[in-house]
Structures are given as structure tokens and as C-alpha cells.
Amino acid sequence: MSAPASYLLERALVALPGRPVEVRDQVRVTVADGRFTSVEPDSPDSPGDPSAVLLAGLTLPGLANTHSHAFHRALRGRTQRERGSFWTWREQMYGVARRLDPASYGALARATYREMLAAGVTSVGEFHYVHHRPDGTPYGASGAAGGAAGGAAGERENALALALVDAARDVGMRITLLDTCYLAAGFGRAPEGAQVRFSDGTAEAWARRTTALRAAAEREGVVVGTAVHSVRAVPPDALGVVAATGAGRPLHVHLSEQVAENEACLAATGLTPTALLDRHGVLGPMTSLVHATHLTDDDVARIGGAAAYASFCPTTERDLGDGIGPSRALAEAGARLTLGSDSHAVIDPFEEMRAVELDERLRTQQRGHWSAGELLAAATYDGHTSLGFADAGRIAVGARADLVTLDTSSPATAGTGADEQTAVFAATAADVVHVVVDGRVVHTSADRAAIGAELGAAVARLHDEPPEGITDDGEATP
Numbered sequence: 445m446s447a448p449a450s451y452l453l454e455r456a457l458v459a460l461p462g463r464p465v466e467v468r469d470q471v472r473v474t475v476a477d478g479r480f481t482s483v484e485p486d487s488p489d490s491p492g493d494p495s496a497v498l499l500a501g502l503t504l505p506g507l508a509n510t511h512s513h514a515f516h517r518a519l520r521g522r523t524q525r526e527r528g529s530f531w532t533w534r535e536q537m538y539g540v541a542r543r544l545d546p547a548s549y550g551a552l553a554r555a556t557y558r559e560m561l562a563a564g565v566t567s568v569g570e571f572h573y574v575h576h577r578p579d580g581t582p583y584g585a586s587g588a589a590g591g592a593a594g595g596a597a598g599e600r601e602n603a604l605a606l607a608l609v610d611a612a613r614d615v616g617m618r619i620t621l622l623d624t625c626y627l628a629a630g631f632g633r634a635p636e637g638a639q640v641r642f643s644d645g646t647a648e649a650w651a652r653r654t655t656a657l658r659a660a661a662e663r664e665g666v667v668v669g670t671a672v673h674s675v676r677a678v679p680p681d682a683l684g685v686v687a688a689t690g691a692g693r694p695l696h697v698h699l700s701e702q703v704a705e706n707e708a709c710l711a712a713t714g715l716t717p718t719a720l721l722d723r724h725g726v727l728g729p730m731t732s733l734v735h736a737t738h739l740t741d742d743d744v745a746r747i748g749g750a751a752a753y754a755s756f757c758p759t760t761e762r763d764l765g766d767g768i769g770p771s772r773a774l775a776e777a778g779a780r781l782t783l784g785s786d787s788h789a790v791i792d793p794f795e796e797m798r799a800v801e802l803d804e805r806l807r808t809q810q811r812g813h814w815s816a817g818e819l820l821a822a823a824t825y826d827g828h829t830s831l832g833f834a835d836a837g838r839i840a841v842g843a844r845a846d847l848v849t850l851d852t853s854s855p856a857t858a859g860t861g862a863d864e865q866t867a868v869f870a871a872t873a874a875d876v877v878h879v880v881v882d883g884r885v886v887h888t889s890a891d892r893a894a895i896g897a898e899l900g901a902a903v904a905r906l907h908d909e910p911p912e913g914i915t916d917d918g919e920a921t922p
């Protein structure tokens with residue numbers, strides 16, 4: 445039970461009954477037990493409640509980051525400096541993956557989630573695949589606790605996943621932990637090098653472990669969803685097991701990020717990755733296809749026909765040189781767009797929103813594919829719904845009380861209208877000055893220096909300290 449609170453929002457993007465989502469002035473909201481109990485635009489300055497907190501600027505609903513790998517934050521500024529490709533970047537990423545332990549990963553995730561909160565993210569979809577010790581043995585298997593709290597086997601073996609869940613809840617962010625099945629290095633190839641940490645051996649063993657994780661982790665603000673890492677990492681005959689185990693929950697898949705993945709899938713199965721997922725029951729209205737970059741017209745029709753989500757991660761896709769996915773075509777076919785920061789080369793949901801439109805302009809040499817309102821819907825309500833939080837992402841009576849307030853007089857935002865266009869085409873993460881999640885204030889701009897210090901220490905710990913029990917041999921190959 446939290447104390448009732450009242451805010452007076454100078455301007456806010458609200459969802460009033462019978463009206464489109466729109467920016468209104470002088471919006472008074474009241475909050476009880478983490479939800480909005482009233483949303484009233486055109487309220488007077490002195491509403492008769494002197495305790496009402498005035499939030500100047502433009503206030504948005506909470507933003508959802510639908511695709512995160514928290515440990516990739518340790519790579520920012522370190523992997524951009526060389527030439528190479530997605531596959532050479534992956535080698536560097538595996539170098540960090542091999543060094544993680546529950547304590548160091550929990551610390552990095554906590555700092556990374558604070559950076560997300562500071563950018564207005566109130567729910568994260570954490571696509572989690574580093575499950576086991578560096579040599580592939582489960583945490584707790586040799587009697588060591590592995591850093592997990594509690595004594596139950598389901599907690600010990602999920603020590604890394606629980607470190608992430610605890611990190612998110614500790615800083616006040618909701619989390620959907622997408623427990624990822626990862627069984628192969630490629631079609632017909634066993635896991636290699638760092639990948640042995642990712643594999644449960646069989647889909648059945650993954651299913652048993654993720655069922656234990658649900659029991660250990662799920663509580664208010666925590667959803668345990670499911671993920672297929674990719675068609676290259678989950679053999680075709682295991683896809684059905686993952687889909688069945690994840691039924692009724694968010695199900696995420698990396699899809700066709702690279703042309704090489706498509707070519708390998710066609711060679712091994714005669715199908716595109718999308719058609720292969722469709723054949724094995726992975727496409728559906730709770731499925732999120734991450735990236736969805738290199739698609740055929742038939743793929744687009746299948747994804748749209750399933751009313752699936754397409755989770756685009758434009759800043760990562762540009763960083764890795766992936767290409768530009770057909771966002772508008774997917775939406776026209778019936779898919780719903782969401783947005784993620786994936787590798788965290790950038791954590792800025794405003795930049796992700798505008799990048800969808802600006803990438804389409806580069807690709808087509810035409811302007812005006814996505815409206816600001818559509819992109820805000822992707823970043824707020826649709827994103828939350830895809831993560832299993834359908835009661836979040838709107839400033840509306842009954843919804844979870846998230847408020848993300850932008851400074852509309854900053855160097856970036858001044859003179860831009862303080863409306864949807866400001867949020868999508870002008871603002872940056874640095875303009876977020878106040879964040880409320882489930883009725884609790886979880887960030888103000890006064891926290892920025894502390895977040896930087898926490899991130900610096902967490903990243904340095906992974907790069908500078910010698911890893912325990914890890915040798916440098918067994919280098920992975922892409």
C-alpha cells in the first residue's frame with residue numbers, strides 16, 4: 445500500500461475515455477496503490493490540494509524497452525572503434541559474457557537499469573541467455589551457492605536470472621525476464637566457447653529450469669517470459685517444445701538480423717527463419733520478432749497475419765550494420781511495432797522512436813511514414829503490452845501510474861511545441877527530469893551523477909578484474 449498522491453502536470457499525453465491519445469494542458473492526476481484513480485485535464489492551478497506536486501514540462505506515460513541484454517552495456521565505446529561486422533562484434537561480446545558472475549552481473553544490470561530509468565524506461569524486456577557457469581555447469585551443482593539468495597535448487601541454478609530480476613526491482617523498474625533457450629552454435633553444431641554458458645543441453649532441460657525460475661522469480665512487477673535465441677541456436681525439433689512451454693506468456697525471438705542467418709536456415713531447412721518459426725507454432729499474438737530486418741514479402745505477411753510484434757532496435761541495428769527492416773510494411777500487414785535498445789550502444793528511447801521514421805526516409809527517399817503518435821504508441825502502450833504489462837503505458841484511470849516528465853525548455857526541446865513532435869523529433873534521454881513507476885518516484889535529474897559513477901564502477905569491474913576460474917582458451921568462433 446502506497447500513500448495516495450496527486451500531481452499537476454503542465455502538459456501530458458493522456459488517454460481519456462472516448463478520445464484519441466492526445467496532449468492536454470493542466471492535467472491533474474491522483475494515484476493510489478500504484479494506479480491512476482483520476483485523470484483530469486484543464487484543472488486549475490490550485491486544485492484545493494496543496495500537496496499536489498507540480499511537474500512542469502511534457503509528461504508521457506512510461507516507456508517500454510522491449511529488447512535488452514544488460515551485459516552489453518559493458519561494450520559501449522569499446523567495440524565501436526574497430527572495423528568488422530556483426531560477427532566480429534560478437535567475438536568481443538562473448539569476451540564479456542565469459543566473465544560474468546551473479547554479483548558482477550547484478551551490479552552491472554542495476555546500473556544499466558538506472559540508466560534506462562533516467563531515459564524514461566519503466567519496463568524492460570531482458571532477453572537473458574547467460575544461464576550457467578563459464579564451463580557450462582549449473583550454478584549450485586557443485587554445492588556452491590553461486591551468489592543466489594535462498595537455498596532452493598530452482599533459485600541456485602537460476603542465480604544469474606535472479607540477479608537481473610533483483611536488480612530491476614531494486615531500482616524500481618518492472619521486468620519481463622525472457623528466459624532464452626539456446627542449444628546450438630548453428631544448424632547441426634554444438635555450442636562452442638562462451639556459448640556453453642548459454643545452453644541447457646536440451647529443450648526439455650531448458651523447460652524444467654524455466655519452470656523453476658517462474659516459481660522463484662514471479663511477483664508483482666515481474667513476468668518470466670520465454671525466448672528462442674534464434675533459429676540458428678534452437679534446432680527445428682526443439683522449437684515446438686519452447687513454444688508449448690511458453691504458451692500464454694510473452695515469447696521473443698531474434699529474427700533475420702543477418703543475411704547469413706537466412707542463408708543458413710534456407711540451406712538447412714528449405715525455409716526462411718520466419719516460415720520455420722511459423723511451421724513450429726512460434727508465431728502468434730504474444731510473439732515478438734526482434735529486428736525482423738531481412739524479410740521476404742511472404743515473411744511480412746506471415747508476421748502480420750499472426751498479429752505478432754516486431755521489436756525494432758534501430759540504434760543497435762545501425763551500430764552493427766545490420767540493415768533497415770520493413771517497419772511500415774510489417775505494420776500495414778498487421779504487426780505491432782515496439783522498440784528496444786538491445787546492445788545499449790545507446791539507451792535513448794526518443795532516438796529509437798525517431799530512428800524508425802528516419803531510417804524509412806533513408807531507405808525510400810520519401811518522408812512521412814510514421815506519425816509521432818504512432819511511434820509513441822509503439823514506445824509506450826504496445827511495448828508494455830508485448831511484455832505482459834497491458835495495464836501500463838497509458839495515463840488513464842485504472843492504469844499503472846507511470847509518469848515520465850520531459851524538460852521542454854532545454855537546449856534540445858525549447859521552441860518545439862511541447863507536444864508529440866517534441867517527444868519524437870526533438871527530445872533526448874537527457875531531457876527526462878522526473879520518473880514515476882507504479883506511483884513511486886524512481887528517478888530525478890539529481891540522480892544523474894550517481895548513475896554515472898555506478899555505471900563506471902560496474903563496467904570497470906568486468907574489464908579490469910581478473911575473472912575467476914576462466915581461462916582464455918576455448919575462444920568461440922562465430
Ligand SMILES: [Zn+2]
Pocket residue numbers: 511513571698734786787
Ligand atoms: Zn538481441
